Amino acid sequence: MTNCPPGTAHKLPSAHVSARCFLAGKIIGGREARPHSFPYMAFLLIQSLEGLGVCGGFLVREDFVLTAGHCLGSSINVTLGAHNIQRRERTQQHITVLRAIRHPDYNHENFRNDIMLLQLRSRARRSGSVKPVALPQGSKKLQPGASCTVAGWGRVSQSRGTNVLQEVQLRVQVDQKCSNHFQFYDSQTQICVGNPRERKSAFRGDSGGPLVCNNVAQGIVSYGSINGSPPAVFTRIQSFMPWIKRTMRCLAP
Known part of the structure; x- marks a missing residue:
């Protein structure tokens, strides 16, 4: 990690926790997505001192998931290619997180700089159900009304x-x-x-x-x-x- 940019890097253990029987919570006023129409989506099961928690995330490269800084835990398991997180779908890939790099200026009191990169222990396999999403290019700002x-x-x-x-x-x-x-x-x-x-x-x-x-x-x-x-x-x-x-x-x- 020599010459790396600043960031709070947490090397995480490889312990695996089951994603069954836990609910991520909540999209309000939405609808069920067409299965696998969001192939970049990641379901995060997070072990912390408070117990098990859940977050969303998204694949930005075969070996990296982007998520919120406040989703940090002592171990994180990533499920890719899922539609129903309670089922063992053939499209699913389960990968543990090797290293969580939270932004160095993250502030837990006001959620400023609420961003974190998760380096996966192994690369995701691209498929129709698993592929990265594009990130912003250039300096054009997202406009109100979009x-x-x-x-x-x-x-x-x-x-x-x-x-x-x-x-x-x-x-x-x-x-x-x-x-x-x-x-x-x-x-x-x-x-x-x-x-x-x-x-x-x-x-x-x-x-x-x-x-x-x-x-x-x-x-x-x-x-x-x-x-x-x-x-x-x-x-x-x-x-x-x-x-x-x-x-x-x-x-x-």
Whole structure:
């Protein structure tokens, strides 16, 4: 790891934990996704001091998954190619995380710089159900009004869960809608997403999943209001592209 860019690198043990009987939680106002129509989606099962938790993530190279910084644990197991996380589908690939690299300026109190790279212990095999998603190129900023998709597993209301991948279409909002709601919103490194007049949002256990606009991952589910009402705050991937590229280059096999 000589000459690597700054980042809190956590080398994780290879212990495997079963993904059965746990719910990621929740896409609100969405619908079941067509099976394997989001081949970059990753389901993360996280072991921490508090017990088992779940997050979303997404494959950005055969050996790297991108997720939220607050999804760190002592061990992380990644499932790729899944539609129903309670079933052993033939399309699924289960890979443990070798190293978790959280952004060096991540702040757990206000969720600033909420981004983390996961280096997989072995490379994912590309297939119709497993392939990376594109990341932003250039400096053109995502504009308010853009229609994007968020996907995740888990609860679809306060009382109802599901184990199949859900998707929801959300619109990017003007920054003021989030700065009015959230004290620490930062328009340079975060995106405001979800029309307050629509009961559609990503929430809690969807953390770490991607906001995909025109087939490019532009955001990462970070945080929202306690009751899940929109808008919600996403990490702006474009702002972190230099760090992402340097880190992946440095840790190349």
